[in-house]
Amino acid sequence: MRPSLPVNRRAAVGGWSEAGRRRSNRLYHPATPYLLVAPAFVVYGLFMLYPLGKAVHLSLFEWDGMSLGVFVGLRNYLAVATDGALRASFAHAGVLMFFYCVLPLAIGLVIAAVLNRAKVRGLGFFRTVFFLPQVIAMVVVATAWGGIYAFKGPLNTLLRAIGLEALASDWLGSYTLALPAIGMIGTWVEIGLVTVLMLSGMAKISPDLYESARLDGAGAIREFFAVTLPSVIGEIAVALTLTIVAALKTFDLVYMTTSGGPGTSTTVPSYQVYYQAFKVHEVGMAAAIGVTLTALIFLINVVVNRTADRMAA
Amino acid sequence: MISRFERTVNYAILLVFAALVLMPLASIVAGAIAAPSAGATGGIHLENFPAAWTQARFGRYMTNSFLVTGTVLAISVVVSTLAGFALGTMTFRGSGLLFYLFLLGIMVPAEAIVIPLFFDLRALGLTDTLLGVALPQIAQSTAFGTYWMRTYFRASNRSISEAARIDGAGTIRTLWSIQLPVARPALVTLVVLLFMWTWNEFLIPLIMSPTGKMRTVPLGLAFFQGQHTVDHTLMAAAAVMVALPVVVVYLFLQRHFIRGMLEGAVRE
Numbered sequence: 001m002r003p004s005l006p007v008n009r010r011a012a013v014g015g016w017s018e019a020g021r022r023r024s025n026r027l028y029h030p031a032t033p034y035l036l037v038a039p040a041f042v043v044y045g046l047f048m049l050y051p052l053g054k055a056v057h058l059s060l061f062e063w064d065g066m067s068l069g070v071f072v073g074l075r076n077y078l079a080v081a082t083d084g085a086l087r088a089s090f091a092h093a094g095v096l097m098f099f100y101c102v103l104p105l106a107i108g109l110v111i112a113a114v115l116n117r118a119k120v121r122g123l124g125f126f127r128t129v130f131f132l133p134q135v136i137a138m139v140v141v142a143t144a145w146g147g148i149y150a151f152k153g154p155l156n157t158l159l160r161a162i163g164l165e166a167l168a169s170d171w172l173g174s175y176t177l178a179l180p181a182i183g184m185i186g187t188w189v190e191i192g193l194v195t196v197l198m199l200s201g202m203a204k205i206s207p208d209l210y211e212s213a214r215l216d217g218a219g220a221i222r223e224f225f226a227v228t229l230p231s232v233i234g235e236i237a238v239a240l241t242l243t244i245v246a247a248l249k250t251f252d253l254v255y256m257t258t259s260g261g262p263g264t265s266t267t268v269p270s271y272q273v274y275y276q277a278f279k280v281h282e283v284g285m286a287a288a289i290g291v292t293l294t295a296l297i298f299l300i301n302v303v304v305n306r307t308a309d310r311m312a313a
Numbered sequence: 314m315i316s317r318f319e320r321t322v323n324y325a326i327l328l329v330f331a332a333l334v335l336m337p338l339a340s341i342v343a344g345a346i347a348a349p350s351a352g353a354t355g356g357i358h359l360e361n362f363p364a365a366w367t368q369a370r371f372g373r374y375m376t377n378s379f380l381v382t383g384t385v386l387a388i389s390v391v392v393s394t395l396a397g398f399a400l401g402t403m404t405f406r407g408s409g410l411l412f413y414l415f416l417l418g419i420m421v422p423a424e425a426i427v428i429p430l431f432f433d434l435r436a437l438g439l440t441d442t443l444l445g446v447a448l449p450q451i452a453q454s455t456a457f458g459t460y461w462m463r464t465y466f467r468a469s470n471r472s473i474s475e476a477a478r479i480d481g482a483g484t485i486r487t488l489w490s491i492q493l494p495v496a497r498p499a500l501v502t503l504v505v506l507l508f509m510w511t512w513n514e515f516l517i518p519l520i521m522s523p524t525g526k527m528r529t530v531p532l533g534l535a536f537f538q539g540q541h542t543v544d545h546t547l548m549a550a551a552a553v554m555v556a557l558p559v560v561v562v563y564l565f566l567q568r569h570f571i572r573g574m575l576e577g578a579v580r581e
Binding site: 188195270289290 | 400405422426456532574
């Protein structure tokens with residue numbers, strides 16, 4: 001028989017009734033939630049929290065991975081801030097942010113705004129296409145673009161064909177062009193994500209807002225800044241977080257296309273982590289770079305979300 | 314009024330944009346079926362695929378990839394559903410702290426944890442093993458999975474599970490036979506996202522398998538490229554094979570991918 005007891009929600013947090021589960025007004029044993037979380041927490045604690053703590057610990061040592069480490073305090077962090085090669089890798093990540101984040105956002109916003117004004121059919125199909133670069137392994141993307149950038153590849157062939165022979169070059173082998181060339185691959189990967197994100201934000205804007213803006217005599221440009229842009233602040237924050245973090249964590253792309261070269265012109269922080277730990281056996285330094293990267297990602301998440309919340313309020 | 318002109322402009326933008334996205338992908342597919350060497354004639358050369366499969370040792374790497382992905386998915390989906398259910402539907406001391414700890418893990422990059430993990434797992438003899446490559450990714454996936462399932466269960470209809478409990482169903486039975494069938498869309502999204510992330514992962518298998526015994530296909534591709542004699546068409550064919558499993562799943566379940574990646578971005 002179905003007991004018609006009223007469920008006392010507050011009692012659900014309290015003790016275990018002596019009357020037994022069936023007649024109890026409790027919904028679960030007080031230990032149940034802990035037992036449910038335990039397996040996840042054990043695996044997460046052992047292979048995420050513990051190594052994270054250990055990375056912080058290791059970052060305070062000079063250690064080659066074999067012999068006894070020497071405690072050096074914050075010297076590894078000081079090196080991250082002052083050493084030319086390490087600073088350069090973070091500066092390169094900063095350049096990549098322009099290509100992964102600023103460029104896709106600027107283009108994505110305009111395209112989404114134009115598309116949003118006149119609804120067209122078949123948008124679902126285009127959305128699937130635009131999103132495709134997001135699901136393809138970076139190593140495959142790198143292989144595809146490596147071919148396009150090759151000296152005898154389609155990009156240079158195209159440039160020669162349209163009379164811009166002077167621009168044709170060995171894109172990934174050039175000290176000045178390799179980093180922007182990698183950046184453009186990032187733009188290609190992220191632009192679809194950003195555009196789809198902006199479209200989904202703009203689709204939620206009430207048509208009344210546009211109507212009143214038009215009654216006020218606003219043109220397309222003013223309408224964009226007065227109505228469209230303020231309505232997608234939340235989506236912009238998500239796009240910024242995702243793309244900035246992607247730029248900071250670039251690894252496979254550099255590993256596959258340039259290995260940090262030519263010279264050190266395309267080294268990035270993730271590549272330095274790998275290089276310091278396994279090529280020059282500076283394990284403490286590698287840990288310090290990893291921890292710095294983590295701190296930067298946290299900071300960016302907090303700053304972007306706080307700013308967005310303040311702007312939306 | 315939306316003019317015909319504006320609509321035409323929109324289609325033009327969409328088509329140009331789609332072409333720019335598809336061109337690099339088309340170039341690699343075209344490369345994969347092109348004539349392998351100067352001597353061969355044109356036409357479609359599907360024999361590049363078995364040739365690349367053998368030369369890049371993809372038999373071994375594909376097996377590794379499926380083993381790693383299967384292990385990561387099986388364990389992390391189960392444990393994060395249990396944890397997400399508890400954090401999303403029950404009130405208990407410490408739940409807030411636990412939630413923020415899991416949230417932290419979504420933001421921690423693999424770069425920070427792989428270095429200590431490599432030395433610890435090597436000491437335990439776990440590098441170059443399935444577990445060595447899978448465990449760090451299980452931890453990462455559990456962080457996201459717990460966050461994702463908690464969000465789902467918090468928004469889900471509590472009254473059905475309360476009714477089931479009053480009926481005398483235990484917690485596990487309520488979760489298994491009442492909640493999970495309804496939670497299927499959220500679970501499918503979680504599974505496809507974790508599948509994609511694990512399949513495409515590069516840094517963790519690179520570091521956790523120093524001798525290459527547990528190399529997954531993305532690494533197989535990188536090392537195939539490293540062999541100086543490699544033919545461009547074979548490289549392209551190998552690349553297509555690396556991307557294919559995820560692309561096929563994407564074509565069938567694209568809504569889940571897009572929804573998951575747009576909603577999964579942490580905003581709390």
